[in-house]
Amino acid sequence: MTAATQYGAFPLTRWSIVVSLRDGGDAVQGRLALEELCRIYWKPLYSYARHQGIAPADAEDLTQSFLSFVLEKDLFSAADAALGRLRNYLLTAYSRHIKHWQRQASALKRGGGREVLSIEASSAEGEITIDPADHRTPEAIYQRLCALRIIETAVEQLAQEQQEAGKGRQFQLLRPRLDPSQTGSGNDAELARHLGMSHDAVRQTVTRLRRRFREIMKEIVASTLAHPTEDSVNEELAALRNALMG
Helix, strand or coil, X not given: CCHHXXXXXXXXXXXXXXXXXXXXXXXHHHHHHHHHHHHHXXXXXXXXXXXXXXXXXHHHHHHHHHHHHHHHCCCCCCCCCCCCEHHHHHHHHHHHHHHHHHHHCCCCCHHHHCCCCCCCHHHHHHCCCCCCCCCCCHHHHHHHHHHHHHHHHHHHHHXXXXXXXXXXXXXXXXXXXXXXXXXXXXXXXXXXXXXXXXXXXXXXXXXXXXXXXXXXXXXXXXXXXXCCCHHHHHHHHHHHHHHHHC
């Protein structure tokens, strides 16, 4: 059980730890927290560059150089403690980074001279479809991908928890049922046969997994807010749902 769920509040989050660095917070803890956050947001950042018309190789370099800047150049030293959403703060900073690159052409060092995170741009490129008929702005696409990455991160965490509990195979079979729209009772009977469980046991297990998934989503969203409260977390979840709907 995390501190967030144990105490019914969000006393320390990754984002608040990062912002605390400007006031002499724990540098090691802050670096680890920032690395975790960067791993959530690098795909949306890379996609944002691509949808700005930047070529794949340059988009990869821009993302790496920006992450290097974020992780090593104290981007948050002047961060306003009242900042709310990390995704918006990063997008603003990244937009400036791209404009600087465009002005300076090749003046920026490619990737800051080394790889700061394994961003696997080739796999991200395979997920990107740039359609001239798509009238969504790069900002809207970025926000949608932020929502998707948070969902993916929550699923990955839940999968790890289930694997550690010796229920990895069970979770893989039940994973599609995290989506509440997947309620087919016919599928329940087939799943029950595969898992050696009763129909009711399958439904109860799915209910527990969905509940835990929602808890993890809240924890991750809270970690991207400087001062999370129940209301602000719910507002951010609503904003992410709106971003998914376009």
